[in-house]
Amino acid sequence: PLNIIWYTPEGWVFMNFSYTLIPDQPHSTIAFSIGYDSTNPTYGELMAHPGVWRYRVYAERWLILEDTFKVAAPSLQGYVEDGHGHRLENVTVRLYWNGTRMVENYTDESGFFNLRGSFLKIPMRGEGYIVIVLADREGIFKVVDRYVGENIVVEASFPITITDEEDLLQEIRFPTDVGDDPSTPVREDHLDDLAYIYYNTFLAAKFYRRKMKIDFKSEMLMVYAYERIGDNAYFQREGPLIVIGDGCSNWNYPDAPVNREFHEFSHYAMWYTYGKSLPPLHKGDDNHKGVKNHCTSDSWIEGFAEFMALVINDEMRTKRLPIQWMWVFSNFADFYPVGKTFYPLEPNWPHDGDLEEFSVASILYDLWDGEDERDSDNVQMKLEDLWEILTGKYSLPKYYEDESGKWVGDKGRKEVRHIHYVADLHDALISHSKERKEDIDALFISHGFYTDKNKNGVYDSGEPVGYDASNSSHRRKMPLNPNSTIVVELPDEDLPATLLIEVLYKPPYEDYSYEYSVEITNPREIIPIRLPPPGYNATASLKVVREGYHPSETATLTSDFYWTHLGLKEHIATYHFDIRRESSIKVVNHLTCKGVDQGKPMEVTSTFKSDDTVFSFIEIEDGEVGDEILWRFQGPVGQVVDVNYTLEWSGGGSCWAYLDLTSYKTQEAVGEWTVTVYINGMEASSDVFTVEALGGLVWWGPFLGVSGIALFMAILLLLIRRLRR
Known part of the structure; x- marks a missing residue:
């Protein structure tokens, strides 16, 4: 034994x-x-x-x-996803059981978590739930829902049960399209939006930490979402804070993530690397006002953030900009989204109005994206080298406020500081690459950053390049660019629909061409649009589409028309479109007859008398209520008669239209007619019939008969005369 x-x-x-x-x-x-x-x-x-x-x-x-x-102790494992296909890295994962916090850990780069503890058993009795805290492991930032509280970090709870081994693997997804439960301390309808904001903010932080070698640990950035400020987002120097309004916190907001998380985090990166400060915003200046401000400080701050946001998007391989509004990879890394439109940074945007910040961003993009002689872009830098220049300190002119309140620069007085103005950027670049001064100058000149002393609108040799604050005397007199919008009109019954915008460049810029789309939800939709300067000879093609409808006719807008009409009226142009509904309906039989009795054609024929009524009889299949049928009768002397009918039933059946020939004079009715059937605006069938005069005589028969009698009498008279002779 x-x-x-x-x-x-x-x-x-x-x-x-x-x-x-x-x-x-x-x-x-x-x-x-x-x-x-x-x-x-x-x-x-x-x-x-x-x-x-x-x-x-x-x-x-x-x-x-x-x-x-x-x-080994059993472990509870799984993945955390924002609800839209993005796994969350470095979030805090906690397990509670019967109200007691049992264990805590963090997700890894793949969004995977592993919770171990001797308390885990199979089965687990009682109630359990997993809590996801939207604060990153490194202590760089936290996400706060301002609808819930002032500085309360988002914590989302997900109930779980453990009854067998399969329950030890959990897929945690933030809920989408759910309502709010007022009995809980969170806004359930915000959770997926907040998780997506965390995902994008973490990508920006990861980019700056890994690629740019910035350590943010000494500061905790608070990301306020659903702040009650509407459609607005900004970085606040004091805090520091990123604030995203309740009108633009939803996960599918068009500007996200480039012109939201990536842009605002880039302000934070500048603030951090500039010694926890930003270039000064001077008295009387305002954000995003371009030349309306007396100096280029704000345009430098914003252009930097716009450029770096595109770099993050490219380097982190998250998604490309909304070409066709499809969030997929493409070759268009230079498209910066603003609302329902966007700016491609490859073209050299004019240095005027509120476009000044995009001119700055375009210069930075040209320094990074490769050389292109077509646009005076003959400088190429590695991202790391460019970053060192952008965040370095230099001996630069000391700016001060004069007696009139205007900020001016004194080339004779220097101070060591970071880049604050576009002229500083120019000087910093040349200090690093003196041998490339000519190419750097050409790049700034092509974007309009020079002092046009003789006011002739072009650069002349010897004019200062860089455009610093000492040139501010005329800046505030320059108007801002007016709203660059078009109006698209569409009947109510055709909504919602999509406007396809295809911008085509002519040689040698044809590779700059792109297309995108904008949703139309109102019968009079105001749509912002930006076309490049006239020198690029671009044309925008506009077409409205909707699933189940035939596309509209195509309208065009040229860059010449765009820039010459910009600001003349409230909108550049108004376009009216019509789209026709598609259907599976088809015509299976088409004939002409002299009548219809109880839905059956009577006396089928293609030949009629001038006092008949012509019936065009069709049999259809797969019709739907609302299908529109048009019969068009076209006569021998140019007559056009349209008969309309809208289906009030679905499926198969027959319908007809008729033409009363007695409403025409005989000479107008006689001849060959065509009847064409259109369904929902598209030709479906066509037939031909002939009309003869009543009794078989044509209208010119009597004239021919009289002429024949006269001819007979003349011949008879000649014969009688010959007999007499």
Whole structure:
């Protein structure tokens, strides 16, 4: 007899059972086990006691075998996703059971978490839930829902049960399209938006930490979402804070993530690397006002953030800009979204109005994206080298406020500081690459950053390049660019629809061409649009589409028309479009007849008399209520008669239209007619019929008859005269 005893890590006997050897089999193989899979009754107890187990085998009273094995603690594993396909890295994951916090950990780069604890058993009795905290592990930032509280970090709860081994793997997804439960301390309808904001903010932080080698640990950035400020987002120097309004916090907001998280975090990166400060915003200046401000400080701050936002988008491989509003990878890394339109930074935007910041962003983009002689872009820098220049300190002119309140620069007075103005950027670039001064100058000149001393609108040799604050005397006199919008009109019954905008460049810029789309939800939709300067000879093609409808006719808008009409009226132009509904309806039979009786054609024919009524009879299949049918009768002398009918039933059936020939004079009715059937605006069938005069005589028959009698009488008279002779 053999006796096998199992001991738990705590030392008490877990199981004791015996086995008797068979006498005539002196060489036997014996297998014994406990908890070999989750269906075994002892499995749960085995997993409930992680640690070193021991077993002993006795032959009668002698110990003949002893060994140990280790049972790992069970773990609760899974992934955390924002609800829109993005797994969240470095979020805090907590497990609560029966109201007690049991264990906490963080997700890794793939959004995976692993929670271990000796308390885990199969099954677990009571109630459990997983809490996801939207604060990153490194302590760089936290996401706050301002609808809920001032500085309360978002914590989302997800109930779970553990009844078998499969429950130890959880897929945690933030809910989408759900309503708010007022009995809970969170806004459930905001959770997926907040998770997406976390995802994008973390990507920006990861980019700056890994690519630009910035350590943000000394500051905690608060990201306020759903602030009650409408459609607005900004970085606040004091805090520091990123604030996203309740009108633009939703996950599918068009500007996100480039012109939202990436842009605002880039302000934070400048603030951090500039010694926790930003270039000064001077008295009387305002954000995004371009030349309306007396200096280029604000345009430098914004242009920097716009450029870096596109770099993050490209380097982190998140998604490309909304070409066709499809969030997919494409070659268009230079498109900066603003509302329902966007700016491609490859073209050299004019340095005027509120476009000044995009001119700055375009210069930075040209320095990074590769050389292009077409646009005076002959400089190429590595991102790391460019970043070193943008964040470095230089001996630069000291600016001060004069007696009139105007900020001016004094080339004779220097101070060591970061780049504050576009002229500083120019000087910093040349200080790093003196041998490329000519190319750097050409790049700034092509974007309009020079002092046009003689006011002739072009650069002349010797004019200062860079455009610093000492040139501010005329800046505030320059008007801002007016609203660059078009109006698209569409009948109510055709809504909602989509406007396709295709911008085509002529050689040598044809590779700049692109297309995108904008949703139309109002019968009079105001749509912002930006076309490049006239020198690029671009044309925008506009077409409205909707699923189940035939596309509209195409309208065009040229860059010449755009720039010459910009500001003349409230909108550049107004376009009216019509789209016609598609249907699976088809005509299976088309004939002409003289009448219809109880839905059946009578006297089918293609030849009619001038006093008949012509019926065009069609049989259709797969019709739908609302399908529009048009019969067009076209006569021999240019007559056009239209008959309309809208289906009031679905499926198969017949319908007809008629033409009363008695409403025409005989000479107008006689001849060949065509009847064409259009369904929902598209030609579906055509037929031809002939109309003859009443009695078989044509209208010119009597004239021919009189002429024949006269001819006969003349011949008879000639014969009589010959007989008399």
